[in-house]
Amino acid sequence: xxxxxxxxxxxxxxxxxxxxxxxxxxxxxxxxxxxxxxxxxxxxxxxxxxxxxxxxxxxxxxxxxxxxxxxxxxxxxxxxxxxxxxxxxxxxxxxxxxxxxxxxxxxxxxxxxxxxxxxxxxxxx
Amino acid sequence: xxxxxxxxxxxxxxxxxxxxxxxxxxxxxxxxxxxxxxxxxxxxxxxxxxxxxxxxxxxxxxxxxxxxxxxxxxxxxxxxxxxxxxxxxxxxxxxxxxxxxxxxxxxxxx
Numbered sequence: 618x619x620x621x622x623x624x625x626x627x628x629x630x631x632x633x634x635x636x637x638x639x640x641x642x643x644x645x646x647x648x649x650x651x652x653x654x655x656x657x658x659x660x661x662x663x664x665x666x667x668x669x670x671x672x673x674x675x676x677x678x679x680x681x682x683x684x685x686x687x688x689x690x691x692x693x694x695x696x697x698x699x700x701x702x703x704x705x706x707x708x709x710x711x712x713x714x715x716x717x718x719x720x721x722x723x724x725x726x727x728x729x730x731x732x733x734x735x736x737x738x739x740x741x742x
Numbered sequence: 743x744x745x746x747x748x749x750x751x752x753x754x755x756x757x758x759x760x761x762x763x764x765x766x767x768x769x770x771x772x773x774x775x776x777x778x779x780x781x782x783x784x785x786x787x788x789x790x791x792x793x794x795x796x797x798x799x800x801x802x803x804x805x806x807x808x809x810x811x812x813x814x815x816x817x818x819x820x821x822x823x824x825x826x827x828x829x830x831x832x833x834x835x836x837x838x839x840x841x842x843x844x845x846x847x848x849x850x851x852x
Binding site for chain 1: 743774775777779781786787788789792793796798830832833834836838839840841842843844845846
């Protein structure tokens, strides 16, 4: 059973950068076929996909966040990370890391099969 | 960019009832790239259905998915107490490669 674990500061000041890391113990982010993703959920609201990084380092981001977000891989540590800059209170949310399927197996792809437990990050001075 | 709409916003039912949840896309979605998730309070979402109709590992057969084009449905044939939760649909678009979630349907106890 693949596990994902978020870590990072739980409180960030407005205008600063939110940084989170996702550990993937027991699995490898080096292989292809997966979108190593960040998804967030403001308190009491729905899910919003933030973006993903592929094993090659290529990325795709939510157009609404594109100018502020960077997702990167740390292959030696088997981790991937999220940086979201110029944060405001609207960025307060539970941030989940997740594995997305980008491998067209039996004709299907594009779903998230493993999730971390989530990390609540609050933006406040 | 495809927008997903889910209805109803809230579904109030009793254990044993049949639940029918709708997910509608603003333009045609590749069925093989449509998924459903269940989320309970304080927990991460759990994959229920992928490829519009394929149950994920360990998901009971009372959960089923169907649909194509712009209209998709998640059906829970007989609600168990543990099924009261929020359900999200999600699609993947290959060009550009982005993921989109619907706003969710809450199934609560009548």
